[in-house]
Amino acid sequence: MKRRNFIQAAGLGLGGLMMPIPMFGESVDPSVFLNSGMEVSQKKQLADVALQAAKSSGASYADVRIGRYLNQYLFTREDKVQNIVNTESFGAGIRVLVNGTWGFSATSEVTTEGIAKATKQAVAIAKANSRLQKDPVQLAPQKGYGEVAWKTPIQKNAFEVPVSEKVDLLLAANAAAMKNGANFVNSALFLINEQKYFASTDGSYIDQDIHRIWPNFTVTAIDPKTNSFKTRDALSAPMGMGYEYLTGKGAGKIAGPTGTGLSLYKNSYDIIEDATAAAKHAKEKLTAKSVEPGKYTVVLEPNHLGLTIHESVGHPLELDRVLGYEANYAGTSFATLDKWKSKTFNYGSKQVTIFADKTQPGSLGAVGYDDEGVKTKRWDLVKDGILVNYQAIRDQAHIIGEAESQGCCYADSWSSVQFQRMANISLAPGKEKCSVNDLVKDVEKGIYIAGRGSYSIDQQRYNFQFGGQLFYEIKGGKIVGMLNDVAYQSNTQEFWNSCSKVCDESDYRLFGSFFDGKGQPSQISAVSHGSSTARFDGVNVINTARKI
């Protein structure tokens, strides 16, 4: 049972969120972030207590995760700091396999006694539940790695940057938006550091230090005469990076298609420049033309397309959903095993190769090893349009004939049991040289869509609807102006089969979802989706304007 506190963040769009912002752990003084926490040698000693206790109680397998989770969230509006949240959570989770059944227990008492007690409880739960188990758990073999370590390759630890410096940056972005015509601006910075120690009876002792960052804002412009308001969210992406994401002044940024004037960011984000542009965009939206519904060619920018990939490819290809474990909550999947076995199921057109990758630098899902001690890797899900694989963990690998886990097991806390979570799922860039202007110039009647907006998809991942942040009309191969009230509806297979071209790798960049929700009790997970700008033909666009 998770009774988590949730933070109110009124005024923030926070596109891509599945749920309110969870607050983990106890409120602390940010100076505790600078402590390094428990020594690795001590963690190993405690982990061995659990592994020994589990084995002597009849467990055929056991793993221990000793985790320290640090979160810092900063919220501002206009010229004010609204809230600064600093939390630390420390404890251990023990998972055992007894009589072919899983048992799990967690404790905040990270001592020999606390760990031994939790192990005993995990064993007792496994034994109690084993009488209901129809098929014993089959665990894919996994070699032990001995004592190893992995760290997100950050240049600057954001937790070491003084709070005042971070606040000043957000307030400077707010000021830039206000100066350029915004009526309101809310901004936020989310920082996460997971210090995870994993040990298992396979002989692995893995120490990992994982960092994530997400700067975000929503700018609002108002016209009281017409009683209308429009917003524009940040075009940042949450990243598996340090504070260097915010200090590089947008190095490596890409220009949007000619006629949009957009700056689109890769591994460095210029929040001041984006807030300035956002204010102008929000004002421009107040008078932009309302879209004529109908069939359009849509040209989708990576910061938008990422969420479409997440919902229509990432989720349906999670093996636990395919098998029915999520039937009562997130749902099942249209991508059933027979479609995969046929080796002929056209998930998309020949342009579409989609891969899972837990090693992509800068991505949210990048780790050295997953939460059951499996070294991470890259594998294809859709190859040249054909469905070729799923995402599976150790107790599922045998179902799809894999000899080993794909390394996508995750728990959002030491107190949560690990389960299959989405890897970074990305659309491979096109092999031919192609810029975004090359894509646009062949479009007779189309819409260029940038940024994440409204999103909804059915429980088997067929029918979806997506909005965006910015919509530009394309006529005769040229951007002709901004549009309002745009959303597109499609069916997953139809949509990916309408993909006619993908830009080359010079346009490739990451989008991310910071708080993806799954499971009961619900757990969050952070995941990135890379792509280059891609074009889809004959997509149904609706007009979302209403009168109340």
Next chain:
Amino acid sequence: MAILSKEEAKQLLTKVLGYSKADECSISLNNNHGGNIRYARNTVSTSGEETNMTLSVQSSFGKKTGTASINEFDSASLEKVVKRAEELARLAPENPEYVSILGPQQYAESKAYFDSTGKIDPEFRANVAEKSILPASKKDITAAGFLEHSSGFSSIMNSKGLFAYHTQSDLNFTVTMRTNDGLGSGWVTRDFNDAAKLDSGEASEIAIQKAIGSRSAKAIEPGKYTVVLEPAAAVDLIENMMRSFNARNADEGRSFLSKKGGGNKLGEKLLDERISIYSDPLNAEVPGSTWTNDGLPRKRTDWIQNGVVKTMAYDRFWAQKKGTEAIAFPSNIIIPGGNGSLEDLIKGTEKGILVTRFWYIRSVDPQTLLYTGLTRDGTFYIENGQIKYPVKNFRFNESPVIMLNNLDAMGKAQRVNGNLIPPMRIRDFTFTSLSDAV
């Protein structure tokens, strides 16, 4: 730690307050014991239990505030957490919107705690799952369900003499039943403060019948339809509307409750005149806390009366600025419906669609409160007062404001997700596309 009595909580909070040297100090103490069981593929997948007690201290010097929390209760730890909150307050930036803490308040007592829920053990949970799985497996159906429960107390005290104490228990059960051929799916939800009211067998049977009845659904054209919304279908859109009943956003011109030329829609007719919406933590069917985290009393509040906007939520800063009373967001939503049953509403429908629930509801346009989402787990075509056949699921694009203006009829309100919501018949509900999902 077990549930502390009101006196025990008061003693502990008084002790902690004694350590405070700040201008203002508020302390909250929350205890929760909870458990859950999850099943899928007709077998239990996970089950767990957790007890937690947290003490949180908020200290202020002038307009600077710091918060710290702890889950250890020895004197040294308690003194340390107060000191830490004070150190953080001194370092914090000034909050120009800081409002001085409340003085003593009068709170009504709400009976929201039931021992039946507080005493739930692993056997209770296993029985709930078993009574759901067994009937499913006998009928070539696969059950996936989740039960979670919690019980505990919360208490607050501040340096101006405010003290509040509340005990509550909650239980929530959902189950999805799917036919093994993958062609039918049914779902049901139940929630109570009192676990003795749960009959997972009865609830599961409804979901099983829906699963069987929804097999081989026909595709009908999307468009505007009369819909009969079960309370579980209507509740999400109504909850979303009430979450947006924020006076500040309305006054700032960024809400569906903003008025042309400035100001908000207080006193204006927004919905059909048969719609009244109020909240009341003392309602015996949906009891809740009579105070908010900052000590504001929660009383019966009329939000919509005969279609007219009567109240919006004002936080304490905005209320002070506007010279009005602070009003907390509703803890429950009560819509007094009619007297008839869901079946009566179906009988009175010439042509329409019965909706069990909506799924994946997301905001499309906050200006009009337009939402999109899909029907799920039991969608049926009604003709001449009878359910004729199952239909494929639809995507909708609709605003609860438009929906509650297109009201045709209402039945008797039922508890759903802590609210009392009637089944409703709505004209011209907008379905924009078909989904193949079962």
